[in-house]
Amino acid sequence: MRISKPSIHSACIALLMGAATAALAQDSNRQSAADQGQASMDRLESAVARSKDAAGRMPDPTLPRTDDPANRRRAFEGLRNRISAPDMEARARAAQARGQASLAAERERQAKALRQALGLEPAEEQALAKAAPAVTAKGWVPVLFVSSSMPISTLRNYAVQLERVHGVMAFRGVPGGLRKMGPMAKLTAQILRLDPGCEGPNCVMRNVQLIIDPIVFRQHGIAQVPALAMIPGDPTQAYCERDDDSPRAAHVVFGDSALSGMFDEYARLGGKEEVSHAQALLADH
Template identity: 55%
Template structure:
């Protein structure tokens, strides 16, 4: 028996040792993450389901006849409040006063840009020329490429005839006002050597109107035309004196004195149109 027991022990020691399987245990953190993912998936599914459902429109009950009658009776019995009317009149007066102040401020800024005196600028801004209904205004189509001396001469003649200098565009483009302001000051100054806002200026208006050039088909300058009404007004305001599309009956081309151009215009059939301008030009 001792021999058998020893053999059994020896056999047991010689037998290979069996390995135990490893058991995986999920941690608490991983379980919490799984639950959160499940909750998010459920909430997303619920949102998608609600989005597919149509939103019911509110059911507003129609007002009863008695309620409608009360509402209309209240509207009919309403009386205007004198205090509100007084406040409206005061607000209107304040707005008109502010508009006048803004206009004066803009006139001063224009005077600084053009080198004009403030009173002269105000006179130009408030002037309405011509005042007589049905009057004809001499408009001389010119260009900034013309010599300054020629433009100054025409400005002096147009001042006496109450005419207008018309440019197709501005030097440097319509986005740049500075070059046009400088050119205007050079044309309008009585003393070409004067500098600054205190310089005396001629009482003649300059306009930049490419539409006017296109309407009359002006291809070269200088060119003289006679327009009814006031060509310095916006097109929407010219309807009071005549259609905004009114054109000169004739065009006179040539680098000549204004008096000679008016005579040529009269020979073309516009004797009645140039009568007032010619009279003013000869009077001074």
């Protein structure tokens, strides 16, 4: 069939009008979506503002007053009315006991490792800590005041002589402070080992008591070391169990010399009776 020109023209116009209508519909949809998004943002901002206002008006939390009799009464009533749970309490006590036992075991393990590393056996440490020195005939004990800053060789030589006269080596404090006993344990081992090259737990130690006593230093006015004093009684008693009125020596000898020379000087100062027994012990070796 022959198509006339007016029919073609009408079809073109219809297509153009359809395209325009579709474009207008798309623009209308985009505008609607934009309007909806803006409305959502406005609602969100309004909700956030209301939350802030509510938080600002909310009072700060406070604890109940402990001085209020009513509060105390309610608290005690709550404790009395609580439900008893013997099984839970038993488990809690058992867990606490296991924790304490585990902590004690760990401390002992670390202490044992330290003793083995330093060559100090438990029996030797107990002897060092608890054994009282053999008091001389008249009750005077030679106490040599020393310092950890002195050469190890000098301290070892004094330890040899003090062992012969049942003397005591006194330190004012502990290297590194009282909370750090490791350095003092190491120093003790270095001083008392018969063989300075020995390592391990089987090293033989000298029978000399070492004490840490700032009070005995203050009592005798020790400002320099080495110094010797013949102290009556037991100078190894823990200083926390003594006071400033505890017995003290009549004389103090200062000077870096052999123990025999210090005894001679002590006797010259008027302490001949105090040092006579120690001099006899030193002369026998």
